[in-house]
Amino acid sequence: MPPQGPCAPRMAVLFAAGEGTPPVAASTRLAPLVKFLGEHPDTTLTVSGHADSTGSDDGNIALSHRRARSVAKLLETAGVARSRMTVRGFGAFQPLEGSDESAPDNRRVILRVRGVPSCDQLPEEVIAP
Secondary structure, three states: OOOOOOOOOEEEEEOOOOOOOOOOOHHHHOHHHHHHHHHOOOOEEEEEEOOOOOOOHHHHHHHHHHHHHHHHHHHHHOOOOHHHEEEEEOOOOOOOOOOOOOOHHHOEEEEEEEOOOOOOOOOEEEEOO
16 A cells, blocks of 8 residues: 655765765755655654765764765755754664675665655665765
């Protein structure tokens, strides 16, 4: 049975190795998410930063936080209130299921809207470097 109500965009922003700055395309490609959040003011957003296993644990935690904060800043600049976002960094401790811990896809920020039903049937928009 499909979920009732609106489906939020599912998005991931990928990063180049060692980079804390999102790809240039991110600011425009995040527009559907910004629009959705504007139309659904009771929703919140989790911004979760991740890193691959290259480097130290402390360095990867710091890098994943920097990545998450940089994406949150883009969203804030686009009009999403910072108070609606929970920003976290997980370092390399949550690699993608089935991937090698050093895989490039682990250098990511995952954006998940909370307050609406999960719409897992929607494809995830991936913004690559």
